[in-house]
Amino acid sequence: MMITAMRFIAEARKLVGTRFRHTGRARNIYDGCDCIGLPIAAARNAGLGTEELFGLSGNPEYQKDVLRARATSESIELLLMGRYAATASPKPTAAANSLARRVRSPLPGDLLVFRLTAAVEPEHIAIYTDTATFIHADAIGGKVVETVMGQPWVRQLHSCWALPGVARV
Numbered sequence: 001m002m003i004t005a006m007r008f009i010a011e012a013r014k015l016v017g018t019r020f021r022h023t024g025r026a027r028n029i030y031d032g033c034d035c036i037g038l039p040i041a042a043a044r045n046a047g048l049g050t051e052e053l054f055g056l057s058g059n060p061e062y063q064k065d066v067l068r069a070r071a072t073s074e075s076i077e078l079l080l081m082g083r084y085a086a087t088a089s090p091k092p093t094a095a096a097n098s099l100a101r102r103v104r105s106p107l108p109g110d111l112l113v114f115r116l117t118a119a120v121e122p123e124h125i126a127i128y129t130d131t132a133t134f135i136h137a138d139a140i141g142g143k144v145v146e147t148v149m150g151q152p153w154v155r156q157l158h159s160c161w162a163l164p165g166v167a168r169v
Contacts, residue, residue, distance in 0.1 A: 015135075
């Protein structure tokens with residue numbers, strides 16, 4: 001199954017205002033979520049499963065790992081490359097061309113990965129929108145917000161990822 005980028009973004013926007021909760025995987029605005037939980041919740045609310053969102057299937061440990069994932073460089077990069085469950089399965093469980101792929105410039109519905117300080121690896125993930133903004137779970141602000149993609153964020157942008165379950169526009 002595929003969902004449109006606009007549907008994915010619309011579901012993420014419905015979660016704006018949701019409180020930040022580390023390892024949270026919000027089902028609605030009353031639950032909390034973190035930065036990895038936001039795209040998982042938006043996709044689920046749009047009718048797309050976690051395995052479909054990231055292009056993986058057939059590994060029962062994968063979804064457990066995603067639900068436990070922390071917003072760290074390792075978990076973000078491995079999750080997007082389809083190797084998060086590497087301890088259970090040393091190779092991706094889906095065809096390589098169906099995995100999330102790194103892209104040069106984001107389109108609406110793509111994921112953005114940020115490096116928040118120069119001293120650490122990438123540690124934050126967000127959803128790029130159709131209005132040059134992004135939606136993310138802001139730990140400092142304590143909730144999910146939509147933020148303008150201004151210069152401070154552009155400087156901190158590490159990578160952009162197209163998700164196999166979200167049709168690019």
